[in-house]
Amino acid sequence: MxxxxxxxxxxxxxxxxxxxxxxxxxxxxxxxxxxxxxxxxxxxxxxxxxANKADLLREIAQAGVERLIEASKSAGDLKPGLDRLRQTMNGYVLWATENAAYHHILRNPDVMRHASDDLKSSVDKFASMQWEDITAAQLSGWRPDEDPRLLYLHLISLTAGTAIVLTDPMYRAVLGRELDVVDIKGSIGIFLDAA
Amino acid sequence: MxxxxxxxxxxxxxxxxxxxxxxxxxxxxxxxxxxxxxxxxxxxxxxxxxANKADLLREIAQAGVERLIEASKSAGDLKPGLDRLRQTMNGYVLWATENAAYHHILRNPDVMRHASDDLKSSVDKFASMQWEDITAAQLSGWRPDEDPRLLYLHLISLTAGTAIVLTDPMYRAVLGRELDVVDIKGSIGIFLDAA
DNA sequence: TCTTTATGTAGTCGGTGTAAACATTATCTA
DNA sequence: TAGATAATGTTTACACCGACTACATAAAGA
Missing domain, CATH: 1.10.10 (Arc Repressor Mutant, subunit A)
Known part of the structure; x- marks a missing residue:
């Protein structure tokens, strides 16, 4: 040829x-x-x-998680606490909307089903970063009486859910119009700034 | 044979x-x-x-959404308001955990990509049921000053996210232990009962 | 009954993953 | 620098899949 x-x-x-x-x-x-x-x-x-198709996807997913971790690190430049938690939550959602291709791969069950140990440990690392941010915010005086495990479930559900809703074509159709960064921060903030 | x-x-x-x-x-x-x-x-x-593979999956997804709508209807037996919103949000998450197979199909991008008009309108119907529940709660005096569109984004993100986190094997691994119904309601309620 | 329709079968085509044997080029080393 | 070796790409081959066509059988209705 x-x-x-x-x-x-x-x-x-x-x-x-x-x-x-x-x-x-x-x-x-x-x-x-x-x-x-x-x-x-x-x-x-x-x-x-x-080695095979799954291997290619694994590698892309791995790179995606690492990029996500990097993005989270550079998004959270404040000292641990509620402000930093707000930063990292918004950072996750913004990263997902700006890197929708990676995000979709990371959310694809048929990709993550074949996660390698390396990929799993990267995911774990990201999860513990979230855990740290949340418990640190609580230690700084935010919602001190809440069960930290429930708070964690609540907040990762909210961030993951927001990212998914904003990048899923079906949800986007339901939402009806474009939402900008301010809207996103507003939505996340509804909870963080409540009470 | x-x-x-x-x-x-x-x-x-x-x-x-x-x-x-x-x-x-x-x-x-x-x-x-x-x-x-x-x-x-x-x-x-x-x-x-x-007619083809996508057609089979479409039909399953359609049945799934209809079951979800039915489950939501029977879960929300109170009059419109905050208590009913709590019911339907918990109902959605519980349905997803108890019907994980359907839920995964509904969340699979390669299935929903081929959604028929019927399927889309079923999804729309469910979305407007959620919208009704949320605006009704607001009309009954709950968080009256919140932008209803942001409230909607926040709440569907929270419910969808919670359902996904609880049924996703990777998240379940991160969560570390079994969570029961009380925990789920607790997590959802953290926001609904705040402030 | 017999005609139409619904349902299942057999054969085929092009597309895909992936393994093995082979070809070419880059890299290392004596 | 020449020759060995490793890295990279090609060809061939096989099993599997979606989907189409022609055909076979059974069910339903006139």
């Missing part, structure tokens, strides 16, 4: 194209052979870089 | 088995040919009842 025998950067090209396809057409339309076609390599070339 | 020429109830058998497979092994392992094998019919028999 055309081009050199070696692609040069096939591994990264596969990842980038896979994210694009996942975002635009969903997991069902993502195929290793399709990626190979798009990148003008033979249909088996991707298997030189990823 | 064995058995009569006609299965007798293939349509329902396909739906039941499909829900089972989706729940245990996920969309990726669900195949029309696999269902046919499980039910001892020829590989093309399912196509007599569903």
């Amino acid at each position: 055309s081009g050199p025998y070696h692609h040069g950067n096939l591994r990264n090209a596969l990842i980038e194209r896979a994210i694009e396809v996942m975002d635009k057409e969903g997991l069902e339309k993502l195929s290793l052979r399709g990626l190979a076609r798009d990148l003008n390599v033979s249909h088996a070339a991707p298997l030189r870089h990823f | 064995s058995g009569p020429y006609h299965h007798g109830n293939l349509r329902n058998a396909l739906i039941e088995r499909a829900i089972e497979v989706m729940d245990k092994e996920g969309l990726e392992k669900l195949s029309l040919r696999g269902l046919a094998r499980d039910l001892n019919v020829s590989h093309a028999a399912p196509l007599r009842h569903f």
Whole structure:
């Protein structure tokens, strides 16, 4: 055909194209052979870089969680407490809306079903960062009498739910109009600033 | 092979088995040919009842939303107001945990991507039931100064998020222990009963 | 009864994942 | 720098899948 025998950067090209396809057409339309076609390599070339399809998705998910963790770190620059909790919760939701492709991959049950131990431990790390933020806010005097486990369940449900609602096409249709950053912070803040 | 020429109830058998497979092994392992094998019919028999794979999933999702709507109706037996809102929010989350298979199908992007107009309008109906419950609670004096659209975003995010967190294996691993009905109501109630 | 319709079967086509054998190029080392 | 070795890409092959067509059988209705 055309081009050199070696692609040069096939591994990264596969990842980038896979994210694009996942975002635009969903997991069902993502195929290793399709990626190979798009990148003008033979249909088996991707298997030189990823043992199988699940392995490719695992790697993308892993990168996604790591990006999410980084984003959370840079979003939460205040000292532990309620303000920082507000920052990180809004940061999560904003990251999800701005990185909807990664977010959808991380939320896809057929991707996370095959999570590796590495991926699981990254998820755990993010979860404990959330736990730290929440308990720190409580220690600083916010809702001191609340059962911290229930508070945790409540807050991760709220953040995950908000991110999902805002990036899910069906929910977006229901919401009826575009919501901007102020709206999002307003929605999260309804609880944080209550009482 | 064995058995009569006609299965007798293939349509329902396909739906039941499909829900089972989706729940245990996920969309990726669900195949029309696999269902046919499980039910001892020829590989093309399912196509007599569903035009294609997406059609089968659409029908299951449709049934799921209708069950959800029914469950919500019977859960909310109080007159409109905050108590009823509490009922329906808890009802949604409990339904999701007790019907995790349906819930996962309804949350699968590759299923909902092919939603029919009927399915979309069922989803809309459920959404407007939620809207009614929320605005009615507000009209009865609860948080009268809140922007109803933000309140709506907040509450559907919280309910959807709680349902997802409680039925997602990865989140369940993070939560660390079994949570019972009281915990769920406690988590939802943290906001409803605040202030 | 016999005609129509519903349901199931068999065969086929193109698409997909993935494994094995082979080809080419890049990299390392003696 | 030459030759060995590893990395990367190709070809071939197989099993599985969705979906279409032609055909077979059974059920329902006239």
